[in-house]
Every structure is written in C-alpha cells, then in structure tokens.
Amino acid sequence: MKYDSKTGRLVKAERLTADVYDFILDCPELAAKARPGQFAQIRLPGHTLRRPISICGIDRERGTLRFVFQIRGRGTAELAEFRQGQELEILAPLGNGFPVDPDKRTLLVGGGIGVPPLLGCAAELKENAVAVLGFRSESAVILEQDFKAAGAKTLVATDDGSYGFHGLVTALAEREEFEMMFACGPSPMLKAAAKLAERRNVPCFLSLEERMACGIGACLGCAVRLRYAQTDCKFPFGELDTKKGARTTPKLPDGQKLSNGQFVTKETLPPDGWYYGHVCKDGPVFDSRRVVL
Amino acid sequence: MADLRVMVAGVEFQNPLIAASGTFGFGREYSEFYPLSVLGGISCKGITIKERPGNPPPRVTETPGGMLNAVGLQNPGVDHFIEHDLPWLSKQGTKIIANVAGNAPEDYCQTVEKLNDAPVDMIELNISCPNVRQGGVQFGTTCEGVYGITSEVRKHCKKPLMVKLSPNVTDISEMAVAAESAGADAVSLINTLTGMRIDIHTRRPILHNNTGGMSGPALLPIALRMVWQTYQKVKIPIVGLGGISTAEDAVEMLLAGAAALQIGTVLFTDPYAPVKITEGLAQYMDKNGVKSLSELTGGVKPW
Numbered sequence A: 001m002k003y004d005s006k007t008g009r010l011v012k013a014e015r016l017t018a019d020v021y022d023f024i025l026d027c028p029e030l031a032a033k034a035r036p037g038q039f040a041q042i043r044l045p046g047h048t049l050r051r052p053i054s055i056c057g058i059d060r061e062r063g064t065l066r067f068v069f070q071i072r073g074r075g076t077a078e079l080a081e082f083r084q085g086q087e088l089e090i091l092a093p094l095g096n097g098f099p100v101d102p103d104k105r106t107l108l109v110g111g112g113i114g115v116p117p118l119l120g121c122a123a124e125l126k127e128n129a130v131a132v133l134g135f136r137s138e139s140a141v142i143l144e145q146d147f148k149a150a151g152a153k154t155l156v157a158t159d160d161g162s163y164g165f166h167g168l169v170t171a172l173a174e175r176e177e178f179e180m181m182f183a184c185g186p187s188p189m190l191k192a193a194a195k196l197a198e199r200r201n202v203p204c205f206l207s208l209e210e211r212m213a214c215g216i217g218a219c220l221g222c223a224v225r226l227r228y229a230q231t232d233c234k235f236p237f238g239e240l241d242t243k244k245g246a247r248t249t250p251k252l253p254d255g256q257k258l259s260n261g262q263f264v265t266k267e268t269l270p271p272d273g274w275y276y277g278h279v280c281k282d283g284p285v286f287d288s289r290r291v292v293l
Numbered sequence B: 001m002a003d004l005r006v007m008v009a010g011v012e013f014q015n016p017l018i019a020a021s022g023t024f025g026f027g028r029e030y031s032e033f034y035p036l037s038v039l040g041g042i043s044c045k046g047i048t049i050k051e052r053p054g055n056p057p058p059r060v061t062e063t064p065g066g067m068l069n070a071v072g073l074q075n076p077g078v079d080h081f082i083e084h085d086l087p088w089l090s091k092q093g094t095k096i097i098a099n100v101a102g103n104a105p106e107d108y109c110q111t112v113e114k115l116n117d118a119p120v121d122m123i124e125l126n127i128s129c130p131n132v133r134q135g136g137v138q139f140g141t142t143c144e145g146v147y148g149i150t151s152e153v154r155k156h157c158k159k160p161l162m163v164k165l166s167p168n169v170t171d172i173s174e175m176a177v178a179a180e181s182a183g184a185d186a187v188s189l190i191n192t193l194t195g196m197r198i199d200i201h202t203r204r205p206i207l208h209n210n211t212g213g214m215s216g217p218a219l220l221p222i223a224l225r226m227v228w229q230t231y232q233k234v235k236i237p238i239v240g241l242g243g244i245s246t247a248e249d250a251v252e253m254l255l256a257g258a259a260a261l262q263i264g265t266v267l268f269t270d271p272y273a274p275v276k277i278t279e280g281l282a283q284y285m286d287k288n289g290v291k292s293l294s295e296l297t298g299g300v301k302p303w
Ligand SMILES: Cc1cc2nc3c(=O)[nH]c(=O)nc-3n(C[C@H](O)[C@H](O)[C@H](O)COP(=O)(O)OP(=O)(O)OC[C@H]3O[C@@H](n4cnc5c(N)ncnc54)[C@H](O)[C@@H]3O)c2cc1C
Pocket: A039, A049, A050, A051, A052, A053, A054, A055, A068, A069, A070, A071, A072, A073, A074, A075, A076, A077, A113, A116, A117, A208, A209, A210, A211, A212, A284, B061, B062
C-alpha cells in the first residue's frame, strides 16, 4: 500500500505564531512510508473535503508525522482547535516528495507557510542544506531553530526588515553556491527561484498547491499545466539533463502514454505544448521546467 | 451475511453500491485501499470519442454539506480507455459501467459502438454534465432531447443502456419517461446540481468555470425526492445517487425507489465508505428480516 487513511492521536498541538500551529501525530504505519515533500489529507469532522497539509517532519523511530499549518479559512481554523490527546484521521503519504540527494549541496527556498515542507529535506541533507526562509515580519518567523538544529546553514529574510535580511529570499539566495534547489511558497517567489536555478543551470524542484478533493489522482480536481517531456515516466526521479531547457519547443510524444495515463496525439494536443496533470499525483513536487507557472 | 445482490437491466451486481462516475477515475487509485470487488460496480470517468484536456483550475471547492466541481470531462478518449484501462479494470471482480459523453449524437454513437465488443457490462449515457458547454447537457434538459439522443444511441448500442439524468430541469420524471420510451434499460439519477461560490476578496467565482456541479450530502433530500417521483412514472429500474454517505442514506434511497445505488463524493471524505455502507446495509437487512434488497425498492409508505 502506497497510502492509507488512519486515525492517530496528537502527541503535540502547539501554537507557533498568531495563526500558525504545530501538530505531531502518532501514526507509525504512515510515518514509515513518508518522504519529505509528500502531504496528507486531513479529515475534519463535519466537512466533506479533507484539507491537504504537507508533511513537515518524519520521525520513523517514534512513528510520528509533523504538520505545521496556518489558519486560512474555516477548515484550518477548526483544525487549530484540536488539542494534544485528541484523534485525527489522515490519508497519507500522498504525492511525490523532493528528490533529496544528501551528497548534493541543496538550496531550500521557503516563503511563509511554504517553509514547513522543506524541513524534512533539511533533516536528510544535514550540513549539505542551505535554507533561505522568507517571512512578512519577525512575528511570522517559524522553524528557524529547527533548520539550524538539522545542520542547515539557515538565513532568514523579512519583507519589512524587522528580522534578518531586509528583502526577498531570492536576493539572499543569489549569494549562495548550490547544486540543487527545492522551493515552496507564493507563486512570484517560485518564479524567481526557478529563474535563479535556470541561470545557474541547476535542477530545481517546486512544491505547488491546488484545491483538491480525492488527493490520490482519481477525481482530476487539482489540475496543473505541465509541459510535455520525453523522460516522462521516471519523473521526478529520472535523469536530469539541465542543458535541454524546457523553454525550447517541446517534443511531442505522439501516441505515447504520459505519467498521468493520458494518451497524446497531435490532434488532441492542448495549445503551447502543455496538458493538465494533477498536483496530488504527479506532484506536489515538480521539476520547475515541467510546470507552466 | 445477508444477500446483497441486485439486478439492474439484466446485469447482476454483487451488492448495490456502484462508484459514481468521475469520483473513482478508472479504479486504480482506490485499489490501494481494498480489492475493487468490495463494490457492486464501477461507473468510470466520463469518456468521449477523443481525449479532452478539461477545464483550467480551480476545478473543485467545498460547500456546506458538499462540494462543487468543474473538471470538464478530462479523459484520455475511448480508444485509450479500451486499450489501457479496461484490460486491468475488467479483471477486478466487479461490474464495469462505461459513462459516455459527447458533443454531438455521432460522437455518442461512435463511442458506444467502440464499446460494443469491449468488456464493459453496461453503458451509462451522460447527457447531464453541467461543466462543459458541449458536454451533452444540451440533450438532457428537454424531453425531445432525451428521447432523440437515447433512441439514436439505442440503435448502435448492444449493451444494456442506462441514461443518467440531470436534476437541472423542471420535472426529472418526464425526462425518465422520455428515456424509457426511447428504449433505455435503466435510468440513473441524479447528476450534479449547478451551483456557484464567489471569493469576496477578489470578487471572482472560486471555480475557473464560474459555475460547477454540486454534489455531496446536501444533495440527498433532492435526490430522494427525484427518485421517488421518477419511480412512480417509469417501469425500468432506477439507479439512485446524490449525497449518499451512510448505510441509512442508502436504505432511504432504496425505499424511495432505487434498485441500485451509486456513491461519489463520500469517497473523498472517507475512501472506506463503500466497505462501511455495505456492512451497514447487511446489518439493516439482518435486523429487519429483509431477504433481498429488491424488497426495499420503492417501499416507502407515503402519507
Ligand atoms: C499539497 C498541499 C500542501 C499544503 N501544505 C500546507 C501546509 O503544510 N501548511 C499550510 O498551512 N497549508 C498548506 N496547504 C494549504 C492548505 O491546504 C489550505 O490553506 C487549506 O486547505 C485551507 O482550508 P480552509 O478550510 O481553512 O480554507 P477555505 O478557504 O475555507 O477552504 C475552502 C476549500 O478550498 C480549499 N483551499 C483553500 N485554499 C487552499 C489552498 N491554498 N490550497 C489548497 N486548497 C485550498 C480547502 O481545502 C477547502 O476545500 C497545502 C496545500 C496543498 C495543496
């Protein structure tokens, strides 16, 4: 079984900032299978749809998963009401995680509530991680100590300069040397991060969000525009050829089956050489050259 | 354990629960949870003669007691379905219903012809998708339209033919009568009810399609009423769906007049719902001395 829906007990439920919460859930079977960058669909009593939240930490020894989330609407506000000792049902681990290579110096670029999914990568990369984390202001800073404790070189930027570097994370990132980049955050930040990676000719993987229903690839709800690529089947763990930029005219895999099971013919090809893939199954982590941001 | 078998249009389902089209893909994702043989059947994602890319996102959002979707019939086309999905699906020990959509009568007929020799047990004619301008709903909202497309497809279809009806009409039972007189072997109802949500900060509809189809528990009373009204008008079996999420809901739907059931949105809340509903149904039967589910069909005692 790749994923399953299980009920676990909250061993920790704390508030990190005015609207960000930190949960640790006891769920050994799911924790044993989880990878950094994957996510869970959290069931909320009285709600039809589950809420997708990234896995922030994996502790296989204790059999726990960590989730850090922000109140954004009714569902997350209700989730924040849960206390230590209460039970939550989650469907996990879902999607493809980040292709972490502990031997590669990896830049982790996080913006706001996009920071948590990167912590699991830092835990595996240890001293080979450089984390550049951006927040609105000092009061919104989260997980800085956790990244440091994992061994990452950790740099913080704030929009208003109230803490750390005054400016954008991507400006901080410019000064760093790295062989790989992982990013999660608001879409302007992702675009800037992908540009930087392209200039440096370094592989870049982005974690994306989209509204979801099933979370497993059955309902086709969480569409994302993906470019055609020939090395489709192994994505995102396949060979990366950084010299073949995706911004060249894509080769049409005529009559070939794509990773999402779609069948492509020249006749049915959507405009500009892209098709709708799905964040929950094809992602949420994507090679930056594959997604149309 | 109670005998949960039901018959619809000459097809025997091992239990009355069929996964609703569009919520179960082609089954693979849910086979991670349980063997698909726990279901009576699977209605596959709506398929068309050619691949369709689907609508831009956002395609789904939550609503009180349900959700909206505007997926826009994204599917790989009937040839791909037959070649790549059916060989696996038809070996899973459950009945397979192919849900067919299209722009024009010719599309429907061609698609259905391709399926005549494929291992599917039944065709579900989707003339009720509200999310694509040309998704067939133009045929599904008038009696003449329903009659016309059903009789046209009937000529080309060798499989049992079920017509899926739209609730976005003044009297759904009239549509069922039209389908029956055009030669349908069964009807399934209801498809989604057209709805809308608006983001008050951006003033944009949440769905990129502006409107979408509402499904989920909030639909149950409407679906029950429509199945009950239709049961009084037609002789062909009714497959009831819309908002079923518990065994109790399932019993209500049978009592209203359904011979079999479909479940969709509840799978997103709880992927194990089919297993739980089937168990609950068996318990209800044992407790109430029900020997066959057909005893329940239409068994409501109106005031
Ligand atoms: C793969 C993935 C990982 C995520 N990881 C995290 C995380 O680690 N921490 C965190 O705080 N948030 C995360 N999010 C965003 C989180 O899912 C939304 O903030 C949350 O669903 C909002 O629910 P709500 O009921 O509070 O908001 P409402 O606006 O009331 O929700 C209405 C509906 O829209 C959906 N929705 C609204 N906003 C989003 C959004 N941004 N993304 C997806 N669905 C949305 C909800 O799930 C719900 O179905 C992630 C999203 C995805 C897709």
